[in-house]
Amino acid sequence: MEHKIGDVPATSFVTLYCHAIESRSEHPILHDPKAEEITAELNRTLSRSEDPLDRRLASGRIDRNLVIHIAIRAKKYDEYARDFLAMHPGGVIVNIGCGLDSRFLRIDEGTVFFYDLDLPEIIDLKRRFFRETERYHFIASSVLDFRWMRMLLGLEGPFLFMAEGVFMYLEGERVRSLVLQLRETFPGSELICEVVNSFWLKKPLKTLIDWKMHERGHLGREAVFQSGIRDGREMEQWHPGIRFLGEWSYFDSDEEKLGWLRVFRYIGWVRKTQWTVRYFLG
């Protein structure tokens, strides 16, 4: 890499390495050969980096629970994508804040139109490992610069917008404007996004979250959670056309590797610390 990647975009390296590590493990939750290939290539640079996170990733020292959570999440979002395509062959999926993830390769069933959107510094890097095709495209833009939506205006849809591990890094007012703009530009679309419980974003709990991310997770100082919601229905208040369709937490997963952590599915405030919500944007 020619220049240092920012702290927030660098979080995509963590999820990429989680995919690769899990993919290489016995009975993997997620089969992701592309992540294995990319990390093998990145290791050569990251192992010599001055950044402790880079070196830690290259040496494969990532918290096992984090690897399992991220793999379970990616698998679930793959399932969401497949379910959408089963209902809407030829539909359009926009992977907001895609990072270096290879969802298109994992779920392509021959008809989907898939758009990977991320900041230009990540898309530049992504181009080294993936090729755009007639049905697979990159959008190098902040999701908050709404001009990117124009690229999709000629498409028939229907549209599914996915944001896996992204919205919490954005300011709350900006997430709200984004969701409202998606609704206005693509009425009838679906949004699936991961959210953090805003309960955890007030001091003193926020101090604990920051400590976990920086000291235990080794993320850069600028990678901080900025926003969340209190309840899955909260976004319904933003516009009468927004309809809550359901929610999912890692702890709901029946993956054996989750082990005893599955008990958290019965403890509401833990189950919904960081979880996924689905909406119809009408």
Ligand SMILES: C[S@@+](CC[C@H](N)C(=O)[O-])C[C@H]1O[C@@H](n2cnc3c(N)ncnc32)[C@H](O)[C@@H]1O
């Ligand atoms: C934790 S990573 C998740 C990557 C991927 N979704 C995954 O699960 O593997 C967060 C991603 O959000 C992207 N991101 C953060 N702010 C963004 C913005 N304003 N516009 C577009 N992407 C953004 C980062 O660059 C990064 O790739």
